[in-house]
Amino acid sequence: MSILGQNFSRVDGPAKLRGSAQFTGDIEMPGMVYAKVLRSAYPHARLTRVNAEKAQKLPGVVAVLTRDDLKKMNAYFGPVVKDQPVVALDRVRYVGDIIAAVAAEEKDIAEEALELIEVDYEPLPAIFDPAEAMKPGAPILHGESARSETRLDRDQFHFEKNSNVLSVYHASQGDVALGFREADEIFEDVYSSQKIQHGHIEPHAALAYWEPSGKLVIHTSTQNPSSIRAQLAELFNLPQSKVRVIVPFVGGGYGAKVHPRLEPLTATLARKAHRPVQWVLTREEVFLTAHCHASVVKIKTGVKRDGTIVARHVEGVYDTGAYALTGPSTIKNGGEVSGGPYRIAHQDLTTYCVYTNTPPTGPYRGFGVPQVCWAYESQMDDIARRLGIDPLELRLKNLVEEGDRFVTGDELVSVGISDCLKRAAEAVGWQSKQEQQDRELRGKMRGKGLAVMIKTTMTPSNSSALVRLNADGSAVLLTSSVELGQGTQTSLAQIVAEELGIVPERVSVTFPDTDVTPFDQSTSSSRTIFTMGSAARQAAGQIKQQLMEIGAHVLEANIEDLELREGNLQVKGAPEKRRTISQLFQAHYGAAVGSMAGSYDNQTRGGIDPKTGKGKASAFFFLSACAAEVEVDSETGKVKIERIVSAVDAGKAVNPRQCHMQNEGSMIMSLGSALFEEMVFDNGQPINATFLEYMPPSMEDHPRQFGSVLVETPHPEGPYGAKGVGEAALGPVEPAIGNAIANALSGLRIKDLPIRPDRILKAVQSTKEESQ
Amino acid sequence: MKIELRTVINGREVEASVKPNQTLLEWLRDDLRLRGSREGCGVGVCGSCTVLVDGRPVSSCLMLATNADGKEIQTIEGLAKGDELDAVQQAFLDQQAFQCGYCTSGMIMAAKALLSSNPTPSEDEVRDYLSGNICRCGTYQEVMAAIRTLAEKNLANR
Numbered sequence: 001m002s003i004l005g006q007n008f009s010r011v012d013g014p015a016k017l018r019g020s021a022q023f024t025g026d027i028e029m030p031g032m033v034y035a036k037v038l039r040s041a042y043p044h045a046r047l048t049r050v051n052a053e054k055a056q057k058l059p060g061v062v063a064v065l066t067r068d069d070l071k072k073m074n075a076y077f078g079p080v081v082k083d084q085p086v087v088a089l090d091r092v093r094y095v096g097d098i099i100a101a102v103a104a105e106e107k108d109i110a111e112e113a114l115e116l117i118e119v120d121y122e123p124l125p126a127i128f129d130p131a132e133a134m135k136p137g138a139p140i141l142h143g144e145s146a147r148s149e150t151r152l153d154r155d156q157f158h159f160e161k162n163s164n165v166l167s168v169y170h171a172s173q174g175d176v177a178l179g180f181r182e183a184d185e186i187f188e189d190v191y192s193s194q195k196i197q198h199g200h201i202e203p204h205a206a207l208a209y210w211e212p213s214g215k216l217v218i219h220t221s222t223q224n225p226s227s228i229r230a231q232l233a234e235l236f237n238l239p240q241s242k243v244r245v246i247v248p249f250v251g252g253g254y255g256a257k258v259h260p261r262l263e264p265l266t267a268t269l270a271r272k273a274h275r276p277v278q279w280v281l282t283r284e285e286v287f288l289t290a291h292c293h294a295s296v297v298k299i300k301t302g303v304k305r306d307g308t309i310v311a312r313h314v315e316g317v318y319d320t321g322a323y324a325l326t327g328p329s330t331i332k333n334g335g336e337v338s339g340g341p342y343r344i345a346h347q348d349l350t351t352y353c354v355y356t357n358t359p360p361t362g363p364y365r366g367f368g369v370p371q372v373c374w375a376y377e378s379q380m381d382d383i384a385r386r387l388g389i390d391p392l393e394l395r396l397k398n399l400v401e402e403g404d405r406f407v408t409g410d411e412l413v414s415v416g417i418s419d420c421l422k423r424a425a426e427a428v429g430w431q432s433k434q435e436q437q438d439r440e441l442r443g444k445m446r447g448k449g450l451a452v453m454i455k456t457t458m459t460p461s462n463s464s465a466l467v468r469l470n471a472d473g474s475a476v477l478l479t480s481s482v483e484l485g486q487g488t489q490t491s492l493a494q495i496v497a498e499e500l501g502i503v504p505e506r507v508s509v510t511f512p513d514t515d516v517t518p519f520d521q522s523t524s525s526s527r528t529i530f531t532m533g534s535a536a537r538q539a540a541g542q543i544k545q546q547l548m549e550i551g552a553h554v555l556e557a558n559i560e561d562l563e564l565r566e567g568n569l570q571v572k573g574a575p576e577k578r579r580t581i582s583q584l585f586q587a588h589y590g591a592a593v594g595s596m597a598g599s600y601d602n603q604t605r606g607g608i609d610p611k612t613g614k615g616k617a618s619a620f621f622f623l624s625a626c627a628a629e630v631e632v633d634s635e636t637g638k639v640k641i642e643r644i645v646s647a648v649d650a651g652k653a654v655n656p657r658q659c660h661m662q663n664e665g666s667m668i669m670s671l672g673s674a675l676f677e678e679m680v681f682d683n684g685q686p687i688n689a690t691f692l693e694y695m696p697p698s699m700e701d702h703p704r705q706f707g708s709v710l711v712e713t714p715h716p717e718g719p720y721g722a723k724g725v726g727e728a729a730l731g732p733v734e735p736a737i738g739n740a741i742a743n744a745l746s747g748l749r750i751k752d753l754p755i756r757p758d759r760i761l762k763a764v765q766s767t768k769e770e771s772q
Numbered sequence: 773m774k775i776e777l778r779t780v781i782n783g784r785e786v787e788a789s790v791k792p793n794q795t796l797l798e799w800l801r802d803d804l805r806l807r808g809s810r811e812g813c814g815v816g817v818c819g820s821c822t823v824l825v826d827g828r829p830v831s832s833c834l835m836l837a838t839n840a841d842g843k844e845i846q847t848i849e850g851l852a853k854g855d856e857l858d859a860v861q862q863a864f865l866d867q868q869a870f871q872c873g874y875c876t877s878g879m880i881m882a883a884k885a886l887l888s889s890n891p892t893p894s895e896d897e898v899r900d901y902l903s904g905n906i907c908r909c910g911t912y913q914e915v916m917a918a919i920r921t922l923a924e925k926n927l928a929n930r
Binding site for chain 1: 793807808809810811812813814815817818820847848849851852857861864865868870871872873874875876877880898899900902903904905906907908909910911912913914915916
């Protein structure tokens with residue numbers, strides 16, 4: 001292997017550094033008009049009147065879309081359940097819910113037209129707290145919604161009826177009551193996490209138009225062209241072949257762009273306008289479009305005096321907002337691993353997906369796992385402290401190992417988690433018992449903390465790849481994987497190049513275009529390198545086989561004695577006996593023309609039974625660890641991260657630098673949500689929905705000592721052993737920082753995220769009062 | 773109503789009429805089709821729309837196009853000379869100091885401004901100066917490394 005494992009320079013570098021990389025909002029079409037939308041001012045209300053007559057008459061307005069326009073189509077969409085209308089029908093469910101849309105020649109005119117739309121509301125009681133929403137008698141947000149049929153995991157959810165609880169995940173093993181009876185110590189805690197913005201700097205954008213033949217074309221900033229195509233086809237009763245989704249560069253997604261957001265409305269408005277319609281969100285609108293599920297996690301754990309965890313009971317409530325999006329999938333993902341990466345004989349795990357009158361959520365890097373990891377890993381340090389065991393030792397004692405049967409029923413393979421933990425701990429100079437000593441006694445409020453994480457990936461899922469080798473020895477990979485910053489075009493080019501024995505510079509990777517590129521489930525769940533990478537490898541492998549067969553004939557050699565290297569097919573150990581790819585084409589076709597194609601449809605199999613929560617939950621498991629060292633200012637409550645290191649089991653790093661950058665990005669993102677990021681609402685009204693008031697971490701927040709470690713435990717089904725890394729590092733960051741703070745504060749525990757200075761000061765104050 | 777203005781953009785004189793409420797960013801993107809500068813927040817804090825006005829970094833989403841009258845504007849499109857990248861672009865390429873690329877133009881323009889006013893910035897100065905350029909992909913370490921290599925070169929050439 002010569003190309004795999006190399007830090008090959010990114011193929012998208014020149015375009016991005018010159019400013020010429022094209023994002024959706026950069027595309028224009030002749031005759032294009034601009035969309036703006038009218039949003040609800042109420043968190044929950046019946047719409048008694050929507051009148052757009054005046055708006056329609058404003059010069060420059062091309063079309064106004066209201067509920068009256070939805071009568072001849074399926075009004076609802078959604079990836080799991082179809083609960084979200086293109087524009088509101090009878091009622092609005094959050095501040096920012098869309099009531100009407102205008103397409104106009106100029107953006108100013110569209111804005112002006114919105115003010116002419118008359119809306120009468122009849123306010124309804126609203127609920128913002130999932131605990132309230134779960135109580136009997138709470139106002140119900142949704143009736144029964146139709147299920148979406150296009151998801152491979154559609155049978156894995158347990159839905160509730162006539163309730164704000166949309167779905168429940170439950171799994172258990174052993175006898176948890178017995179486990180608690182056997183325990184020497186029992187720990188019971190409640191941890192909470194906040195609503196977080198994805199903060200992709202490119203706001204959502206889409207551009208739609210209808211061809212005269214009746215075909216819908218949409219350019220969109222999405223992570224998931226196949227989901228957009230399927231849902232638009234369902235919305236308009238079109239065959240999928242009549243919906244074309246094209247995705248240029250995407251300016252960050254982190255989950256927020258995984259399922260339809262702007263696309264249904266943009267397409268519907270374009271149909272009415274008979275013109276191409278562009279819709280680009282403002283930053284304030286992005287805040288109203290997607291965010292991370294806030295959560296409350298109750299966790300009860302029974303341990304033996306020697307540190308063996310014997311029983312764990314978890315109940316996690318996730319606030320999915322006003323519409324489901326992938327909520328049921330998120331809470332399933334969180335629930336499956338809510339017991340943590342530990343061997344625990346008795347477990348009972350439940351998670352709930354709950355509607356509230358707040359903006360819709362959706363996948364967020366980590367997909368439901370950071371919420372439970374925050375709970376179990378914070379509690380783990382409290383256990384260590386009370387038992388007088390080093391937190392590193394306590395974890396190592398209980399961690400899962402190769403071949404273990406996980407609570408979901410999966411057999412764990414490629415399990416490098418102990419190595420991840422040891423190497424992260426080593427990187428911050430972890431010194432076992434000494435780390436338990438009270439920092440205050442040393443005159444400095446400094447502490448270190450560790451955490452580990454396990455996460456599943458979307459299973460089952462499909463990825464298809466098509467590779468075309470040209471007669472000049474260059475190749476094209478046709479793929480629907482989205483380049484959203486993670487470097488997927490580069491790493492996939494490396495895989496094809498490795499297989500065909502050519503340099504990656506000679507491989508071109510397409511952007512997704514559903515008319516041309518084969519199906520891919522989604523560029524999410526950090527699944528691309530594992531699932532699409534395998535498909536690309538197999539597709540290229542078919543061409544390799546074809547070249548070998550031609551070469552065996554030409555060189556009069558056995559196939560097993562041949563190899564592809566540096567653009568040549570040669571006899572192993574006798575490189576003078578070789579042919580270039582062009583020469584092989586010549587031998588096969590009579591001239592160096594034409595192409596050879598290989599294609600592969602890859603499916604990872606599995607899924608869980610919604611009744612038991614068990615089955616094959618994941619094609620592979622993400623395993624990671626984080627170690628942090630902090631200093632706490634006891635006067636101001638401010639936390640400074642002195643050192644932070646994440647370690648991730650990558651299986652095999654196809655492009656190590658890109659893997660490190662995924663880890664770094666995960667760490668930066670998560671230190672923001674650990675310490676300060678938080679969406680704030682007052683009775684459903686967003687309070688800080690701009691980057692002035694909600695600021696993601698900047699370079700000034702970047703820790704001075706900042707590291708990433710890659711552990712490589714090859715996975716038998718990953719290409720060359722590779723597993724995904726995109727979000728693996730994120731989960732353990734918050735609890736590692738929380739544990740470091742607790743360590744600095746002599747065990748004082750903050751259980752609510754973010755760990756703001758005022759929370760630290762309040763906690764310090766209350767312990768002082770207790771001791772007086 | 774339109775307002776006449778004269779300016780120099782990336783070394784070329786431009787005469788145009790703009791709407792009084794049009795921002796510099798809108799004018800660059802919509803009228804001049806210079807789309808390397810991009811809107812991220814619309815309130816001047818994320819830095820992805822950073823351009824240089826008379827050599828100083830400006831959030832073009834906050835500045836009115838009319839205020840560019842008589843001034844010299846440099847955007848990301850004006851940095852490379854044909855096939856040859858500007859030294860800052862080259863350093864970003866060498867360090868792979870980008871991911872999704874959406875904030876990159878603004879980040880490079882801010883780095884350019886920093887290095888022209890202070891050719892050998894310390895790490896603290898880099899952090900302070902670029903704190904108004906947000907990269908949600910978290911590429912800060914590589915951006916700092918790119919600027920460090922340029923600062924080291926500048927120090928050696930003193």
